[in-house]
Amino acid sequence: MTDITPPPPTAAGSALRLNTDQAFLRTTGAPLIAGNSLRILKDAKENYPAWLEAIGNAREKIFFENYIIGNDEIGLEVIGCLTDAARRGVRVFLLYDWLGTHIPKAKWQPLLQAGGQVRCFNRFQMSSPLGWLSRDHRKSICIDGRVAFVTGLCASERWMGNPARRIDPWRDTGVELLGPAISEVEHAFAQVWETTGDELHDDLLTAPETIPPEGDVAAAVVATAPAVASLYRLDQLIATAAKRTLYLTDAYFVGVAPYVQALRAAALDGVDVRLLIPGSSDIPWLVPITRAGYRPLLEAGVRIFEWNGSMVHAKTSVADSRWSRVGSSNLNIASWMGNYELDVAVDDPKFGKAMQEMYLQDLENATEIVLSHRNRVRTSEKVHHRMRWVPTRAGGSASRAAASALRIGNSVSAALTNRRVLGPAEAGVMAKAGALLAALATAGFIWPVFVAVPFGIIAGWIGLALLARAFRLRARHASEADEGKRELPEPVDQTAAEAHRTHKP
Numbered sequence: 001m002t003d004i005t006p007p008p009p010t011a012a013g014s015a016l017r018l019n020t021d022q023a024f025l026r027t028t029g030a031p032l033i034a035g036n037s038l039r040i041l042k043d044a045k046e047n048y049p050a051w052l053e054a055i056g057n058a059r060e061k062i063f064f065e066n067y068i069i070g071n072d073e074i075g076l077e078v079i080g081c082l083t084d085a086a087r088r089g090v091r092v093f094l095l096y097d098w099l100g101t102h103i104p105k106a107k108w109q110p111l112l113q114a115g116g117q118v119r120c121f122n123r124f125q126m127s128s129p130l131g132w133l134s135r136d137h138r139k140s141i142c143i144d145g146r147v148a149f150v151t152g153l154c155a156s157e158r159w160m161g162n163p164a165r166r167i168d169p170w171r172d173t174g175v176e177l178l179g180p181a182i183s184e185v186e187h188a189f190a191q192v193w194e195t196t197g198d199e200l201h202d203d204l205l206t207a208p209e210t211i212p213p214e215g216d217v218a219a220a221v222v223a224t225a226p227a228v229a230s231l232y233r234l235d236q237l238i239a240t241a242a243k244r245t246l247y248l249t250d251a252y253f254v255g256v257a258p259y260v261q262a263l264r265a266a267a268l269d270g271v272d273v274r275l276l277i278p279g280s281s282d283i284p285w286l287v288p289i290t291r292a293g294y295r296p297l298l299e300a301g302v303r304i305f306e307w308n309g310s311m312v313h314a315k316t317s318v319a320d321s322r323w324s325r326v327g328s329s330n331l332n333i334a335s336w337m338g339n340y341e342l343d344v345a346v347d348d349p350k351f352g353k354a355m356q357e358m359y360l361q362d363l364e365n366a367t368e369i370v371l372s373h374r375n376r377v378r379t380s381e382k383v384h385h386r387m388r389w390v391p392t393r394a395g396g397s398a399s400r401a402a403a404s405a406l407r408i409g410n411s412v413s414a415a416l417t418n419r420r421v422l423g424p425a426e427a428g429v430m431a432k433a434g435a436l437l438a439a440l441a442t443a444g445f446i447w448p449v450f451v452a453v454p455f456g457i458i459a460g461w462i463g464l465a466l467l468a469r470a471f472r473l474r475a476r477h478a479s480e481a482d483e484g485k486r487e488l489p490e491p492v493d494q495t496a497a498e499a500h501r502t503h504k505p
């Protein structure tokens with residue numbers, strides 16, 4: 001029987017405590033905001049009804065942002081509810097991601113005709129061959145400046161499961177937020193909205209001082225943007241500062257070396273570090289890549305658990321029963337550095353205790369991974385229940401592909417440079433990478449044209465895109481310079497002006 005009992009209660013004053021806004025502000029750019037109330041929403045059965053009820057009660061404005069809005073019963077029900085709100089006179093602003101959402105234009109028409117505004121984030125452009133890798137992975141809803149939702153759930157029937165096919169609902173977590181921190185969620189929405197066109201007018205955004213306190217919870221809204229790494233710095237800080245426990249749940253874990261070292265250091269220092277990740281995934285080829293990183297964590301004492309259901313999609317953490325995080329960010333380089341992500345960080349013992357209790361309940365449906373007496377990675381007991389994989393579109397795989405490429409690159413680089421000891425779990429990754437490179441080399445010798453032509457097309461495409469962008473930047477700079485010259489006042493002849501002032505009629 002896997003040991004999932006919680007540690008003894010924390011002594012007063014010894015729990016993780018970030019006492020000032022300064023720590024959050026310097027780490028993430030997001031200060032702790034007091035006076036909030038948060039409610040944990042577990043899985044689709046709690047999240048979707050809360051969303052639809054809040055949308056149905058909207059009177060002024062709705063900001064809806066999600067990576068995937070499914071062309072299915074759930075996605076279309078959400079769109080229908082937003083359409084009804086727009087017909088009531090509510091100003092509806094909907095933002096979806098081009099790669100994640102695939103809904104025919106005709107199905108947006110009722111919402112548009114009702115006065116709603118719909119925008120698509122980062123459509124593919126020929127002028128930016130790799131620009132599509134950066135995605136809007138956020139999932140949030142803001143309504144009337146009085147309630148907001150920050151979550152890991154998309155608006156899709158995947159999260160509902162399929163009882164007819166004996167597929168369990170996906171395990172996921174969101175929060176309902178009341179209080180002044182709602183203003184930060186609205187500004188995060190406005191940040192991405194502005195990247196797709198005209199910005200939102202300031203009068204549409206709720207000032208924090210106009211939102212009355214709803215509780216006594218301190219929360220920070222961490223809005224991660226590409227290359228900013230706000231949440232990565234915070235995750236590193238918490239892994240370093242945790243004193244007793246650090247419980248993590250992640251859907252697409254691909255640990256980078258600095259973060260893995262932070263988890264190892266915490267475990268070696270006596271912190272109870274646990275990681276819950278999928279045992280079966282909607283992206284099945286990611287599972288062996290994730291497992292390739294188990295060994296260094298297990299050797300340091302980090303406890304790893306694999307979920308026995310169809311999919312655990314939650315992105316949460318709780319440290320020392322006090323500090324918690326819920327949102328859209330996965331523990332991989334794509335979320336930390338490549339995407340727009342949104343999370344709520346909470347410093348509150350009551351909320352932290354509830355998060356820890358939910359985590360320990362989740363472990364009852366998980367299998368622990370351990371090192372055997374031969375130092376091999378294996379499950380601690382036979383898994384009797386594993387849901388079948390649900391096929392999905394490729395729309396959700398871009399960021400995971402980037403994270404997987406990083407893991408493969410790390411393994412191959414380590415093998416070539418001999419800079420660290422590799423485990424047997426990484427043999428499969430190296431074998432696949434080696435076979436692919438060997439096959440490419442063989443093809444290059446036998447059929448050079450089949451290697452040279454694709455390479456030439458890609459290189460030419462990137463080169464032309466860079467040249468086009470350079471010309472556009474130069475043209476814009478020249479246009480701005482000309483406009484600046486036209487706005488300058490006419491030069492004044494100082495001698496003539498002085499003579500005019502001194503002339504006496």
